Amino acid sequence: MTTQNQWSELNLEPIIQKVIANEFKFQYLMPVQKAAIPHFIKNYDVAVEAQTGSGKTLTFLVPLFNQFSKQKYSDHQLFGLVLSPARELAQQIYDVAKNFQNVNQAKIAFAIGGTSNEHDVKYLNEKGCNILIATPGKLRQLLDMADLQVNVKTLEYLIFDEADRLMSNEYSDDIRFILSKLPKQRRTGLFSATLSSAKIHDLMKLGLRNPVQVKVNANETMPAKLRNYYHIFENRMDKISGLVDLIEKKCQNNKSIIFFNTCCSVVYYSIIFKQLFPDCNFLSMNGQMAQKKRQKIVANFKSTNSVILFTTDVLARGLDFDDVPLVIQFDPPQDPSFFIHRSGRTARQGRDGEAILLLEQHERGFIQFLGRSNIEMNQLEDVAFDCQFQQLKEKCLKIVTTDRDIIEKGKAAFISFIRSYKEHKLQILFQFNQLNIGKVACSFFLLRIPRIKEILSKKIEFEQSQIDPNSIPFLDKNQEKQYLQKRENKDKKLEEKNIQQLPKQQVPKKQEKNIKNIKSIRKKVKQQHVQEDDEELRAEQNLVRKLKQGKITLQQFKDRMKDFDPEDLQDADYDKDDL
Incomplete structure (x- = not known):
């Protein structure tokens, strides 16, 4: 490495140089840091594309804290905002940012799903916030809270980490709402491993102004080693x-x-x-x-x-x-x-x-x-x-048949894989009609192939197990009890529905006919059982898709999910940021 690649060559404030040397023990700049930091410090908007693991986090945190160190801010004046699409990534950025907490006594906070809005607002109001790392869904909710005392109109730096994902349809409504609450006079930075010119152009409509585009290692999309x-x-x-x-x-x-x-x-x-x-x-x-x-x-x-x-x-x-x-x-x-x-x-x-x-x-x-x-x-x-697959299959079937819960999870995994494959974004290469459904079912060690619409028209070669899945109980007694009760309730509803659908002229008058009809109805109930379970799972996945596309709110999603099985939501922690 040459001397111009050293951190000391950048025109940074002494306190920032001290943090880099003492807290991070860094002497040399990564290529993306050398290329992008000087522009961001000089108050240019930047759009940075660099390979994963190349040091992008410090590339935006160093200019942010460098500028923050130059004048005093009150505890509730927001100076910098970092948006991340994932909770874990937001937590990681926050952990890095805490190394700068002694810079101008910065109040650093992060806000992600998993805690109540009331708790987060109380914390921000009491502790203050100059630098905030947040996920879009949570930040939108907080900005909607009337008692939030953090002044977002003082914002100077806005960072989009994993910017290409933040600009997807999944987050578009949240991002537009957030930008509507922020001042237009600010510095904006986009950072990602994959950032197309078209996506940069889309964000320019929302406030990015003539950005300096930095693309490091244009001929290498992967880490060197x-x-x-x-x-x-x-x-x-x-x-x-x-x-x-x-x-x-x-x-x-x-x-x-x-x-x-x-x-x-x-x-x-x-x-x-x-x-x-x-x-x-x-x-x-x-x-x-x-x-x-x-x-x-x-x-x-x-x-x-x-x-x-x-x-x-x-x-x-x-x-x-x-x-x-x-x-x-x-x-x-x-x-x-x-x-x-x-x-x-x-x-x-x-x-x-x-x-x-x-x-x-x-x-x-x-x-x-x-x-x-x-x-x-x-x-x-x-x-x-x-x-050898046959030997593996024998081992796995012994595992599967110990617990009905494993059987149900295998069935759900098969269904989710089939639907994921059919919705592949590169269908010209991942063609659903080339998928061998029978062998896919074997790879999930299924006893029976569930009936779902995606595969009903396909020719499937699959040998069903002689083991009846219904003969295998749940190991968890409470789970078995709930399952049997749920099954009994569905049987009653289907039986009543089929009785109501019988034509009047076919309503039996003699007890002998009643018995025959009841047997027929119960047979229909059993046939409809599996189909209804599959339709319910498909409806749940459709709700997730609608939530991602912004067609329903998170609350509407939770309310509708309760219609399927309220018990499933007791311990759930659904959040739009990671569904």
Whole structure:
């Protein structure tokens, strides 16, 4: 490195130089810091695109606190606002920002879902707030609170971290509302690993003015020491066997992250693999977990040397894990842009790292797609894939048939995978009609394939198990009791509905006919049972989709979810930021 790459070469205030030297122990600048910080300090708006793990967080925090140090602000004057799409990322930014808390006695706070608005407003009013890190949904709610005493009209710096995601339709209403409350005369910074010119142009309509565009390592979309590998399997049965091989041969003595596309898959496979590898330390995390539980899992993962984390894309962006040598993408991402973010969880801060992508034969075109995006992919050759699916299936069926709850979770995982695959954003390469539904069902170790509309017209080769799922009880007695009661209530409702639908001329008069009709009705009830369960799950997923698209409010979502099963919401902590 040369002298111009040193932090001391930047025209920073002495107190900021001291924090960087003493708190972070940094002497040299990362390329993105060298390119972007001088512009942001000179009061230019900036749009920064740089690879994941390149030091973007300090790139926006240093100019923010450098300018804050130059004059005194009261405790309730907001100077800087950092918006993040994910709670965990907001927490991480807050942890870094706290190193600057002695700069001008800055009042630093963060606001995310998981706590009541009243609690957050009381805290901000009592403690004050000069620098705020927040998620969009929570901030919108706080700005709507009449008793909030923080003055947002004094804002000088607005930061969008993971800006491309914040500009998606999922957050558009929240962002527009927030911007309507903020002063137009301010500095604005966009930071992301993937930031297109079209997206920058969209945000310019909302207040970004003639930004300086900084693109570091334009010819490299991945960290320099990251090695990307892929392996192609004949079908999903072979792929799940391959994951067993990878965990056995590459994951047991280090820290690794394994990505799936749906929350249900994470929940289900974590149960299976914990029993397949009882000596391994497994963690699982998805966006439907309560915030406190997610924070605990992240902290546990960071502090443990040997651990395997099953997760969704809720963990794909922004979070900084320094010592993860291996990432496995079991499901290729539904949104291709997330490939970079997932792989970027390894090889951070100049460390070595491997990212392995698992594909089926009909998905091999994705390799060429990545190549056109300047992502070099190499075939994985140092692992012998010798796990036999039939032997794995026998082991997993023993696990599955111990508890009806595992059966139900496997069914939900299969349904969520099918629907996720059908909605893939790169359907020209991930073609639903090329998916072997029977082998997919086998990879989830199902006893029966659930009837859902997405697969009703498809020819499916699948041998049903001789084990009747209804003969397997829930291990949890309360759960079994609730399940049987719910089933009985549904039976009664369906029976009454079918009786009401009988034509008047067919209403039996003799007791003998009554018995025959009742038997027929009960048969119909059983046939309609599975179908109704599937329709209910589909309706729930449609509600989640409507919430993400802004067609319903979070409160409307919660109210409608209660119509399906009020007990399911007792411990839930739904938040628009991570649904």
